[in-house]
Amino acid sequence: MSSRKIGGIIIATAALIVIGYSIVKIINGGDFGFNEITTISILLAMFFSAITWGDKEENDGVFVGDELGQKITEKSSKISYYILLVVLLIAVDADQIVNETNNIFLLAALGLGMIILPLVEFLVAKKYQ
Numbered sequence: 001m002s003s004r005k006i007g008g009i010i011i012a013t014a015a016l017i018v019i020g021y022s023i024v025k026i027i028n029g030g031d032f033g034f035n036e037i038t039t040i041s042i043l044l045a046m047f048f049s050a051i052t053w054g055d056k057e058e059n060d061g062v063f064v065g066d067e068l069g070q071k072i073t074e075k076s077s078k079i080s081y082y083i084l085l086v087v088l089l090i091a092v093d094a095d096q097i098v099n100e101t102n103n104i105f106l107l108a109a110l111g112l113g114m115i116i117l118p119l120v121e122f123l124v125a126k127k128y129q
Helices: 003-027 036-052 067-099 104-128
Strands: none
Touching: 003 036, 067 104
């Protein structure tokens, strides 16, 4: 079994343990907050990274550094950017509906999110001109 699969199994097990603990905590009336969300997010990010990228020594899967890996990273980054903008827009709308007020931090994140890609593209284009 490759180290990629072993790492994926270990990280998936850790993520399931944390998710299970969080569910039990919620059922028992505990708070579900920043620490749980951050831990679950980090573990899931590690899991998907572990099962996506291969290892050159073991010659399995796609490598981060090769041309295909760079194309995958570039395309997935842009798709992720637009998904995040839609999620932020939905969060702002949901906050408006539920609380009947606008959360300035959510609005600032949405506004910043809308200008980051064009700004970064401008700066990178300037670098090559």
